[in-house]
Amino acid sequence: MSDKSVQNCSDGQDWIYTDEVREHFFFPKNILFDEANYNADGFGVVGSAECGDAMNVWIKVDPDTKRILECKWRTFGCASAIAAASMMSIMATENGGMTMEMAQKLKPEQIVERLGGLPDRKFHCSVLGHKALRNAVLDYLKNAK
Amino acid sequence: MNIMNEGIRVYLDNASTTPIDSEVLLNMTKNLSKNYGNPSSLHLEGRLSKKLINQSRQAIARVINADAKEIIFTSGGTESDNLAILGIARANKHSGRHIITSKIEHKAIIDACKVLEQEGFSVTYLDVDKNGLISINALKSSIKPDTILVSIMYANNEIGSIQPIKEIAGVLKKMDSQKPIFHTDACQAAVSLDIDVTKLGVDSMTISSSKIYGPKGVGCLYVKNGIKIAPQIVGGGQEGGLRSGTENSALIGGFADALTLANKKRVNDNQKIVELRDYFMNEILSKIKNVYINGGMEYRLPNNLNLSIKGVEGESLILMMDHYGIACSTGSACSSSDLNPSHVLMALKIPIDLAHCSVRFTLGRYTTKQEIDYTIKTLVKCVARIRSMSSIL
Numbered sequence: 001m002s003d004k005s006v007q008n009c010s011d012g013q014d015w016i017y018t019d020e021v022r023e024h025f026f027f028p029k030n031i032l033f034d035e036a037n038y039n040a041d042g043f044g045v046v047g048s049a050e051c052g053d054a055m056n057v058w059i060k061v062d063p064d065t066k067r068i069l070e071c072k073w074r075t076f077g078c079a080s081a082i083a084a085a086s087m088m089s090i091m092a093t094e095n096g097g098m099t100m101e102m103a104q105k106l107k108p109e110q111i112v113e114r115l116g117g118l119p120d121r122k123f124h125c126s127v128l129g130h131k132a133l134r135n136a137v138l139d140y141l142k143n144a145k
Numbered sequence: 146m147n148i149m150n151e152g153i154r155v156y157l158d159n160a161s162t163t164p165i166d167s168e169v170l171l172n173m174t175k176n177l178s179k180n181y182g183n184p185s186s187l188h189l190e191g192r193l194s195k196k197l198i199n200q201s202r203q204a205i206a207r208v209i210n211a212d213a214k215e216i217i218f219t220s221g222g223t224e225s226d227n228l229a230i231l232g233i234a235r236a237n238k239h240s241g242r243h244i245i246t247s248k249i250e251h252k253a254i255i256d257a258c259k260v261l262e263q264e265g266f267s268v269t270y271l272d273v274d275k276n277g278l279i280s281i282n283a284l285k286s287s288i289k290p291d292t293i294l295v296s297i298m299y300a301n302n303e304i305g306s307i308q309p310i311k312e313i314a315g316v317l318k319k320m321d322s323q324k325p326i327f328h329t330d331a332c333q334a335a336v337s338l339d340i341d342v343t344k345l346g347v348d349s350m351t352i353s354s355s356k357i358y359g360p361k362g363v364g365c366l367y368v369k370n371g372i373k374i375a376p377q378i379v380g381g382g383q384e385g386g387l388r389s390g391t392e393n394s395a396l397i398g399g400f401a402d403a404l405t406l407a408n409k410k411r412v413n414d415n416q417k418i419v420e421l422r423d424y425f426m427n428e429i430l431s432k433i434k435n436v437y438i439n440g441g442m443e444y445r446l447p448n449n450l451n452l453s454i455k456g457v458e459g460e461s462l463i464l465m466m467d468h469y470g471i472a473c474s475t476g477s478a479c480s481s482s483d484l485n486p487s488h489v490l491m492a493l494k495i496p497i498d499l500a501h502c503s504v505r506f507t508l509g510r511y512t513t514k515q516e517i518d519y520t521i522k523t524l525v526k527c528v529a530r531i532r533s534m535s536s537i538l
Contacts, residue, residue, distance in 0.1 A: 079461050
């Protein structure tokens with residue numbers, strides 16, 4: 001029991017998720033249901049069940065433009081982890097798809113911003129999408145060699 | 146997936162808090178408006194308030210087979226637990242500075258013990274087995290000459306395990322030298338188990354009104370006559386100087402009514418609830434694969450069901466179930482303020498990935514078969530949905 005100073009009782013500790021998070025939790029986009037019949041160009045994993053969040057990402061890359069055509073995922077995690085994965089997959093493929101360079105530079109802050117924010121304590125543990133995407137890109141680059 | 150909510154609500158989180166009984170509420174509402182006097186005042190308004198408190202104290206004493214003078218009204222379970230641990234330890238520190246408790250106590254006990262550790266007390270936190278029960282032998286061997294207090298919860302809030310309170314009291318009674326004071330947190334037990342303090346053999350016991358279909362914000366601590374205890378809230382000297390602050394007579398009245406009612410309904414309620422709980426559990430086990438029951442079934446509260454559904458993270462499940470009108474809870478780290486999985490599930494040595502997938506359903510007096518059937522149907526749907534997007538199967 002450490003001494004505490006007066007804090008604002010609602011200093012980011014609220015459980016209220018934004019509408020955007022709710023929307024992506026209930027209607028997640030780009031989940032890969034049938035892994036066996038999906039020929040991905042790159043595959044990335046991050047996290048583990050022990051830490052509460054584990055995510056798989058599969059990407060397909062346009063052979064000519066070298067941009068991400070499809071970004072699919074499956075994740076074990078809380079509502080914000082699912083919403084963040086869904087949002088990441090949209091960001092990776094929108095506007096003609098990200099280049100490999102853009103995908104490797106995607107930051108968790110950008111995902112959270114598009115979700116309209118997350119409770120403070122959820123930020124670091126539940127936003128894994130950018131890391132899984134980075135691993136999928138590395139896998140693609142390795143395969144492409 | 147259709148996420149239109151049809152307005153159904155099924156409340157299966159009665160261990161968290163219970164709805165208020167309508168009869169209790171009716172009486173309490175009357176008292177809230179009419180019985181506004183300060184119980185310490187000498188005028189009629191004050192005397193009427195005082196009378197209500199005294200009657201309530203006697204009613205509670207009757208249920209738990211104690212003397213009215215042995216009941217201290219507090220703001221609820223947490224305050225009663227804090228008062229028991231801090232108050233008894235601080236008042237008896239000249240006799241010793243060792244305390245024994247368990248690893249699955251409510252945080253109101255554990256964190257009070259942590260405060261005492263900083264004051265120079267030493268605390269033994271007893272392990273529990275996979276059924277959530279402490280070992281009497283481990284308790285015996287942890288008693289030292291300077292053990293002044295033993296605090297073991299009657300029934301656990303997360304997994305509903307019921308500790309052998311009488312047996313513990315028996316062990317302590319047999320000690321020929323200094324007998325440690327025995328406190329039990331009966332917050333979860335009060336609505337469904339026998340809370341006769343003489344039969345149990347406890348020196349101190351916590352009861353919360355909010356878990357027994359009474360109002361929130363009130364509870365009591367039973368302290369056996371002759372036990373030394375130091376007040377933790379000081380001021381006007383109410384409650385025999387052990388808990389200062391103007392009493393809320395209407396809440397106290399509601400609490401006493403709720404406890405009296407719970408005592409009367411106990412046997413019938415338990416029978417109905419345990420049947421529903423077992424039906425619910427068997428249906429889940431037959432309809433959903435890879436489900437693990439957390440804690441043992443033999444010594445367990447009739448209303449508690451705690452299970453881990455592999456691959457289905459608890460917070461996700463709770464939010465989805467809530468969306469379909471079902472209130473339940475989880476021990477998953479993702480839903481806790483400190484992002485640690487439940488200390489109770491960790492003490493049971495449940496693998497951490499399964500602790501993340503835990504869900505607790507606690508039935509209540511008003512739970513119906515129709516509600517359970519709807520919950521089973523919804524759970525099957527939500528589990529399939531979450532598993533379809535899970536990376537762990």
